[in-house]
Amino acid sequence: MESKNLKQAGLKATLPRLRILQLLENSKQRHLSAEDVYKALLEIGEDVGLATVYRVLTQFETAGLVIRHHFENGLSVFELNKGHHHDHLLCVKCGQIVEFIDDTIEKRQHSIAKKHGFEITDHCLYMYGICPKCQKKNS
Amino acid sequence: MESKNLKQAGLKATLPRLRILQLLENSKQRHLSAEDVYKALLEIGEDVGLATVYRVLTQFETAGLVIRHHFENGLSVFELNKGHHHDHLLCVKCGQIVEFIDDTIEKRQHSIAKKHGFEITDHCLYMYGICPKCQKKNS
DNA sequence: CAAAAATATGCAAAAAATTCTCATTTTACT
DNA sequence: AGTAAAATGAGAATTTTTTGCATATTTTTG
Structure with missing residues (x-):
């Protein structure tokens, strides 16, 4: 259960967080921008705010659940932290x-x-x- | 003379470009953001626009005169390209x-x-x- | 399991970083 | 010097990200 990961990270298991975590786990592309996450959630009918996506991704980063990258274009993309540095x-x-x-x-x-x-x-x-x-x- | 570098790069040797190039060459810190360059020029009394700084730095990058980096915070910083990768x-x-x-x-x-x-x-x-x-x- | 306390959310507004538009100025070439 | 081509500055516009706050959701605890 994903809610366990959130709890362990000291974060309340809220719906938006669960959705975002699931998306990161299941998405075909492993590297997503906040905008990507936002759009993907809208597409599957989940009604989250973009601000929440940004907030949650930053919290996930702080909690070590995701890793933030700045590739050539400079914008932030996130990938699930599976624990194996690469x-x-x-x-x-x-x-x-x-x-x-x-x-x-x-x-x-x-x-x-x-x-x-x-x-x-x-x-x-x-x-x-x-x-x-x-x-x-x-x- | 710096104007030679600019000419070789296919860029007109304009005052703002010369100033920016000089700054990059002489600045104590080798890694500067557009904002840094802008402020430094204002401080020494050079009247350039921030838009010009952005434009020129991007042109310098394209011409290979500078290298753009995205460090942890994600914003663009530039360093003079001395030809030695590091x-x-x-x-x-x-x-x-x-x-x-x-x-x-x-x-x-x-x-x-x-x-x-x-x-x-x-x-x-x-x-x-x-x-x-x-x-x-x-x- | 309901009520209170603690925290999170969504929206809209604000920041921050960067790009674009366009009238004016500067540069390069005769 | 005169002209064509290109660059500049100022501000508006965009893009990306953050914040403030009223409302909603979760967790706690009695």
């Missing part, structure tokens, strides 16, 4: 996103942070490019 | 930014992109944390 490889043409994790990179990052005496709270690696499909289209 | 280690308390480059990481990134068949156009790695100074302050 990096992102994004197609600038079609928007496809590949998630990956590389141990060598993670270790190097650690040692770089250590060398500079930083206590790391967060880190992200984004690679932008053109995916195989889009390469074919354009040639 | 990654960033940022203190979330005081805003200090350490630039670094790690060959191992770069190589791994390449091979990951290759594995997925992507043609990479751009990539960035941000690490957020608390710098040594701020760690001492808070303890």
